[in-house]
Amino acid sequence: MAHQIAAQKRESSSPTVILESFLPYRLNVLASLTSNALAQIYAERFGLSIPAWRVIATLGQYEYRTARDIASHGVMHKSTVSRAVASLEQRGLIVRKPNQDDRREEWLELTEEGREIYEALAPEALAFEDRFVSVLTEEEQKVLAALIDRLSGHARLLGPEGEVEG
Amino acid sequence: MAHQIAAQKRESSSPTVILESFLPYRLNVLASLTSNALAQIYAERFGLSIPAWRVIATLGQYEYRTARDIASHGVMHKSTVSRAVASLEQRGLIVRKPNQDDRREEWLELTEEGREIYEALAPEALAFEDRFVSVLTEEEQKVLAALIDRLSGHARLLGPEGEVEG
DNA sequence: ACAAATTCGTTGCGCATGCAACTAAATAGG
DNA sequence: CCTATTTAGTTGCATGCGCAACGAATTTGT
Structure with missing residues (x-):
């Protein structure tokens, strides 16, 4: 490493966002890291x-x-x-079943081949998760899950009005 | 809400990924929620x-x-x-200063105008964070930060080799 | 001292994404 | 009923993104 600059704080009077402790930033960095790593599995x-x-x-x-x-x-x-649905349907991994009670929407379902892929992928995804959370104790994992739950529920209310419901 | 389907679990023998407790998924959902909400501020x-x-x-x-x-x-x-740097430079919000010790890289710095925007934005970002974490107690916030720290450090090692360093 | 390998940053290209407009279906209100 | 509004899903369009190839500068190894 040629350069290594010390964390040079400012002397300003106005408030500073410390990225290392700014939660939205940290969450996105962590999510990117896990997404990228996990994506390798199902993409490749x-x-x-x-x-x-x-x-x-x-x-x-x-x-x-x-x-x-x-x-x-x-x-x-x-x-x-x-678009994901269209592509998966074309690959024969899912099928659409029109909902007779409401013909605007369609039920989606895995085909045999789709389920085979899922059953091949699911254990790998779970194994990845295990590796990923292995730095935390069981207790810490539970705490983390609970905190994320509370935050997610809260965040769905803060966001753009339309996009809620779980 | 016209329909509301019960969580229909499967009877299969092969392992199932429960999305509601699958950490990579939950992290990305939470990160998306916060990103989207925060992006409104600095985009609009x-x-x-x-x-x-x-x-x-x-x-x-x-x-x-x-x-x-x-x-x-x-x-x-x-x-x-x-590309972000190019666009910010064109808008006059940052400047590049060639590093004489290593002329491949350039130091980036806010202009006066760039800093004004930062100083307008920073308090809003912090206020957003406050609202966002207000469902958690001070103690819980600290715990969460520590857990994210540990996970991020660990995840940087699991990921694609090249992309590390903090 | 020099060739090979590495690193910072840019850019062309193809693809994915979000937005907005649209169709078709369902619901609400009068 | 009949119109106006809402909702599920699709698609054209413009923008943004990652990849890979590249140029320039630097480092490594011999």
Whole structure:
């Protein structure tokens, strides 16, 4: 490392955002780190994008769900989900089943092949999570989960009005 | 709400990723929520993108830093930072100062105008953070910060080899 | 001292993303 | 009923992004 500059604080009177302790920044950095690492698994092995993986993961857990459910649950834009769904359908990994009670929406469901991919991916995702949280004790993991829960619930209320519901 | 489907668990033998407790997913959802909400502030008021805000925030805190420092610190791609820097320079919010000791890199610094924007933005960012963490007690905030610290440090090691250094 | 490898930063390119406008369907209000 | 509003999902468009290749400067190894 050629250079290594000391943390040069300012002498100003106006308030300073200390990035190292600024929560939105830190959360995004941590989320990026985990996303990037996890994305390697499902991108390199199955050519899945992040939205595509989320669709598959949701349907793997819930059997069927609508695009709207997936979008709001994962805080994704509906067009993002729409395109992921189209691509997964074309690859034969999911199918759409029109909802007769409300023909605007469609139930999404994994095909056999889609479920095979999910069942191959799920253990790897869980293993990754294990590695990832292995620096924390069981107790700390529970505490962290609870704190994230509280913050997420609160943040869904602060955000742009429309995009809520879980 | 027209429909509301019960959490329909599967009877399968293979492992299932429970998204509601899957940490990478939850972290990204929470990060998206905070990012989106915070982005409204600096996008609508000053036309800043997320990378641009990060450059300004870094230089607001550190006086000067290179593009590379900013990228690795915030886990951003170097091309993302390069373009944010170019745009901020064109808007007259930052200047580049060639480093005579290593003429590959350049020191970046806020202009007067850039600092004015920073000083307008910083209090709002801090106020947002306050609102955001107000569901947690002081003690819980400290615990959360410490847990994120540990995880981030650990995650930088798990990730793609190149992209580390803080 | 010199060739090979590494590093900082830029840029062309293809792709993904968000926005806004749109269609089709459902709901609300009078 | 019939119109106005809301909602699920799609798509054109412009912008932003990551990748990979590149130029210039520096470091390494011999």
